[in-house]
Amino acid sequence: EAQVTQNPRYLITVTGKKLTVTCSQNMNHEYMSWYRQDPGLGLRQIYYSMNVEVTDKGDVPEGYKVSRKEKRNFPLILESPSPNQTSLYFCASSLRSGGVDTQYFGPGTRLTVL
Amino acid sequence: GQQVMQIPQYQHVQEGEDFTTYCNSSTTLSNIQWYKQRPGGHPVFLIQLVKSGEVKKQKRLTFQFGEAKKNSSLHITATQTTDVGTYFCLSGNTGKLIFGQGTTLQVKP
Numbered sequence: 001e002a003q004v005t006q007n008p009r010y011l012i013t014v015t016g017k018k019l020t021v022t023c024s025q026n027m028n029h030e031y032m033s034w035y036r037q038d039p040g041l042g043l044r045q046i047y048y049s050m051n052v053e054v055t056d057k058g059d060v061p062e063g064y065k066v067s068r069k070e071k072r073n074f075p076l077i078l079e080s081p082s083p084n085q086t087s088l089y090f091c092a093s094s095l096r097s098g099g100v101d102t103q104y105f106g107p108g109t110r111l112t113v114l
Numbered sequence: 115g116q117q118v119m120q121i122p123q124y125q126h127v128q129e130g131e132d133f134t135t136y137c138n139s140s141t142t143l144s145n146i147q148w149y150k151q152r153p154g155g156h157p158v159f160l161i162q163l164v165k166s167g168e169v170k171k172q173k174r175l176t177f178q179f180g181e182a183k184k185n186s187s188l189h190i191t192a193t194q195t196t197d198v199g200t201y202f203c204l205s206g207n208t209g210k211l212i213f214g215q216g217t218t219l220q221v222k223p
Contacts, residue, residue, distance in 0.1 A: 033211065040123065042202060042215035043157070050209055058210060090156060097208045100145065105156040 002027045006091050006106035013081055014114050021076045021109050023091030031094045031101070032074040033058065034066065036087040037108075043090065049074055050097055081113040116141050118205055120214025128222050133190040135217035137203035146186045147204040148177060151216075157202060160188075193221050 004025045013019055025032065033048035035058075045058030049068040063085055065077040074093075078085060089109045094101035120137045127133055137146065145164045149157040161170055163179035163186060170177045176189045190197055198221050203214040 043213040045211050048209050056209055102159040108156050
């Protein structure tokens with residue numbers, strides 16, 4: 001089944017403890033991106049990747065890192081999480097560059113930073 | 115940078131009433147997409163509009179792209195409880211994508 005998977009789905013952590021949220025797609029998509037969703041603010045893009053080894057900042061990249069070593073995986077890294085990073089995170093992918101093709105979203109990761 | 119403003123933020127309707135959400139941009143958009151997110155779910159693609167003045171229909175949903183390609187709307191005729199959720203517009207070009215803030219629709223049976 002064609003899908004985008006994220007792990008973990010739920011995570012409660014403490015300030016400063018490094019964490020990684022994984023994202024994987026099995027559709028051979030070139031474009032992948034990360035979003036955070038907060039009430040009243042909608043979905044805001046954190047980072048995106050046009051292809052392997054090509055990543056760029058979205059609107060809210062501060063406090064996050066990403067890597068794209070393989071086409072199918074696009075992990076989101078929080079080196080030193082803070083409470084203001086408590087949010088619902090979505091990974092998405094599309095066949096080609098994001099503005100043209102349908103975005104396929106993962107199920108979401110709900111992160112709480114205490 | 116590019117911004118897309120979406121209104122209203124919330125809408126409560128009685129089942130059977132119509133619903134409309136609007137997206138407005140300060141710059142010309144190359145295209146616009148619409149997504150629906152059910153409560154507790156993830157955004158799911160509905161449609162894409164590319165041409166100036168384009169109108170597309172999906173059953174009770176009508177999507178429009180403005181003549182100047184700076185605004186778009188989604189209209190639902192005779193809402194049903196299954197229409198509950200948050201509707202987002204999305205625009206972007208080669209990489210950076212911008213979502214509208216979303217309109218959350220509640221339908222009272």
